[in-house]
Amino acid sequence: MVRNQLQPSSLWLTFSRRARGIRSREDFEAYRRAGLLPSDQLHPTIGVKVYPAFLRGECDTAVFQAFREIEVAVRTAGSFSADDYGTDLMRKAFRPVNRPEKQTVSPGPLTDTSLPVAEQEGMRDLFVGAIALFKNPSSHRIVRPDRAEAAEVIIFASHLLRMVDRLELRSSS
Numbered sequence: 001m002v003r004n005q006l007q008p009s010s011l012w013l014t015f016s017r018r019a020r021g022i023r024s025r026e027d028f029e030a031y032r033r034a035g036l037l038p039s040d041q042l043h044p045t046i047g048v049k050v051y052p053a054f055l056r057g058e059c060d061t062a063v064f065q066a067f068r069e070i071e072v073a074v075r076t077a078g079s080f081s082a083d084d085y086g087t088d089l090m091r092k093a094f095r096p097v098n099r100p101e102k103q104t105v106s107p108g109p110l111t112d113t114s115l116p117v118a119e120q121e122g123m124r125d126l127f128v129g130a131i132a133l134f135k136n137p138s139s140h141r142i143v144r145p146d147r148a149e150a151a152e153v154i155i156f157a158s159h160l161l162r163m164v165d166r167l168e169l170r171s172s173s
Contacts, residue, residue, distance in 0.1 A: 029057070036147055036148060036151040037051065037054050037150075037151040037154060037155070039051050041155070041158070042154070042155070042158045043157075043158040043159075043161040043162055043165075045069050045073070045161060046066055046069065046154060046157060046158045046161060049065055049069060050062045050065045050066045050069070050154055050157075053065060054147075054150065054151070054154060057147075059144070059145050059146070059147055059149075059150035060142070060143050060144055060145060060150075062150055062154060063134055063143075063145055063150050063153050063154060063157075064135060066134075066153070066154045066157035066158070067130065067131060067134045067135030067157055068135060069157070069161060070127070070130070070131070070135075070157055070160050070161055070164065071085060071086070071089065071131065071135065073161055073164045073165075073168075074089060074090065074093045074110065074127070074164055075089060077093075077109070077110055077164055077167065077168035077171070078092070078093040078108065078109040078110050079109065080092065080093065086131055086135075086136065087128045087131050087132050087136070089131075090124065090127040090128040090131055091108075091124060091128055092108055093108045093109060093110045093111075093127070094108045094110055094111055094120070094123050094124035094127055094128075095107055095108035095111060095124065096108075096111055096117050096120030096121045096124060097111065097113055097117055097120060107120070108124070109171055110164065110167045110168070110171065111123075111124075112167060112170065123163075126160075127160065130156070130157070130160060134153055134157070
């Protein structure tokens with residue numbers, strides 16, 4: 001809705017093209033939901049696969065799909081098999097460089113070895129925790145996040161996907 005600029009004190013209002021397209025309560029709800037999740041700030045994969053479910057009000061499905069896309073991206077970027085999934089996949093993909101007191105195991109394919117070991121561990125824990133907290137529960141039971149929470153979590157998933165993209169580019173260089 002835009003105020004009439006010719007007469008600022010006027011009570012006349014001009015509706016935007018998008019607002020004029022609202023014909024039903026469902027249209028209004030879809031418009032309102034779209035405002036919670038800015039599609040132009042989402043990773044392209046999230047935008048294509050997750051955003052439509054969010055607009056339909058399927059918040060649990062949208063959150064699950066977002067974190068499944070992270071799992072798929074990590075599996076692909078790290079050249080893992082379909083048998084690698086969930087938190088175990090994240091632990092393998094982001095395995096930090098060994099501390100001197102630990103046995104020798106090579107770092108994970110997505111580990112940013114330019115970071116201090118503590119930050120490598122933090123990145124691994126971030127991905128493990130995200131999958132454990134946001135993807136796994138909806139795989140095993142009904143979880144119903146509210147729209148605002150779902151939007152925040154989807155934006156977080158979008159950020160994680162961008163991190164995977166950067167790490168994949170770095171590891172292929």
